[in-house]
Amino acid sequence: MNDVIYETVVTTVSAEGVPHVAPMGVRYQGGQVVLMPFKPSATHDNIVATGHAVLNLLTDTRVFAGCVTGRKVWPLVAADTILGQRLASALGHVELRLAERRDDAQRPVLLMARVHEVTHAPFIGFNRAQAAVIEGAVLVSRLHMLAAEKVDSEMAYLQIAIDKTAGEPEREAWGWLRSAVARHRAGLKEAR
Template sequence: MNDLIYETIVTTVSAAGRPHIAPMGVRHRGDDIVLMPFRPSTTYDNIVGTGAAVVNLTNDVRVFAGCLTGRHRWPTVAAERIRGVRLAGALSHLELRLRDEGGDPNRPTLRMARVYQRRHGDFPGFNRAQAAVIEAAVLVSRLHMLAPDKIAREMAYLQIAIDKTAGPAEHEAWQWLRERIDAHNAASLETTP
């Protein structure tokens, strides 16, 4: 059986209070949430340093694409029960406290206890273009691991959903991801002997 992973935006703060926003797949384990950030990473350092994180559920795929293309500034507001922030535009958020850490030293398993959950808006339903942007964002996060022809094939297929169902936000996010892939491919050509 596959591990069920939900694509979310995780917000954390540093010990000095500086916000950090990152896309991350999360797993539900009973009442707890499991996060598996890579190490080293700002998300990992912030969670271990403060013992807290917020899982944000949003359908604004620009946040996912933006974080992977150097656009890290998204409006946030203070969390309600933990030291942290949440996305101002989140449909809902879960405030979490670190329960324990284990697993692989390069990708530790952080078991997080739910502290508080609140809904801020209604989920309007699924949009195929939003799903395509999320899949493209996953590809961009793995540019260093995947062959360029695989990325090109996947992006060509995902383009169908963009062409048929994208609104302005999805088109913008898609363009950011395309630009990132093009920049990666150009840099790869420059370093190839």
């Protein structure tokens, strides 16, 4: 399997049609998309229940930061060929069908076949702040596993890219991430 991980946002719907938006690192293997969602998770349960997902390719890093800080409602539109939803802000999307499931107690491997792909807008490139927000979102998603010193040092380094290259969307997303770190730490102090 290719070990390169690409940061995307996966949208799924439950059997009842309730949408779910989640940032997810994916791998590409041949013509398939490899998803490895944690169990339990809405993403895993929705894909198993419906057999479908949508891979959203986007540069609006507020979606990444928002999802890990409790902002999970984003404008969606219906997928073209599957029962599902895609992000309205996606530059492109890939509609997926579950082709194979390799179960695991913690992280099953879901091999997803590409059913339909559309480009909605050109990709003009990332600015460094967008990459910093994505990396910051990964840190925030792992606050319960990382030492405070590691989080502080990495956030301080990422702050350089925010200061130099961020537009308003990246500044907003970065603020959400910094607030999430502060809330996490306040919760730890209260628990003591």
